Amino acid sequence: MSSLILFLQEIAPVNLRGRLSFYSELSFVLTNAIGAFAAFIPSTIVILFLLFLHETPSFLYSIKKDEDKALLSISFYHGTIDKTEQLQFLESNSSKESQKLSFNHFKELFTIDHLRKGLILGLFSLQITCSIWPIIYYSTDFLIRSNVLVLSQHFVVTLFLFWMFDQIRIYSDIDYFKYGCVFAIFLHGISYSFATGPIAWFIEAELIPISHRLLAQTFCLSANHLAALVLTFITLPLYNLIGSHTIFVLFVLPASGVLIWIYKYLPETKNKSISEVIEMLKI
Secondary structure: OHHHHHHHHHHOOHHHHHHHHHHHHHHHHHHHHHOOOOOHHHHHHHHHHHOOOOOOHHHHHHOOOOHHHHHHHHHHHHOOOOHHHHHHHHHHOOOOOOOOOOHHHHHHHHHOHHHHHHHHHHHHHHHHHHHHHHHHHHHHHHHHHOOOOHHHHHHHHHHHHHHHHHHOOOOOOOHHHHHHHHHHHHHHHHHHOOOHHHHHHHHHHHOOOHHHHHHHHHHHHHHHHHHHHHHHHHHHHHHHHHOOHHHHHHHHHHHHHHHHHHHHHOOOOOOOOHHHHHHHHHO
């Protein structure tokens, strides 16, 4: 996953960078929906196509120090032959520092201000996606405990909510509101695949320079998987203790705080080079 995100970030023109990363995650979700077995055929074809791909321009220019191959790679991916434009892209999206992993690079992620900001924003963006895993694993349990038939959940809950707000007066204690949580679960699952899910996976790569990008991306994904593992294991036991308040405590409150932080500090990366993004993070 990390390699794919970095690959798309480094080969794409600035104006298409977010779109390519978004569609890659969306295609992953679509493939899962079709079925793991059906994905075998396109995966085999893609592996064959990989044999003809060039290395990324940033890797060839920054690490291999091979300008000619870097320019050839840009021509292959961007379809442009303007050398001035190609060199401008390389200069704004490459780094003179080594990309090799080292303790100093890891230390700098936490000690250098703009790197730390980018790392925190990447971690917080991925944290929002953690809530989908307990929903995937335990949605049936939640529905059964809410006395809602799994096969008719969408239809029944929608009709019920419309009828409730149209016919019933609002009282101080309305037990029916618990079914709103059920509806929210499905709304979350639908919206996740079109926004939060795809964007969160690649936003980190747009905030960190190439010298630290691989380490930062790997760290964020590892932390996200660990958080998802812990949350998945504690969700159901906690649900048995405090009921639907579990969703509020584990997901709603943390996600709300994270969204406020992201809204306040996340810079706009659309059509901007990595150097421009870093300058905004330094402010």
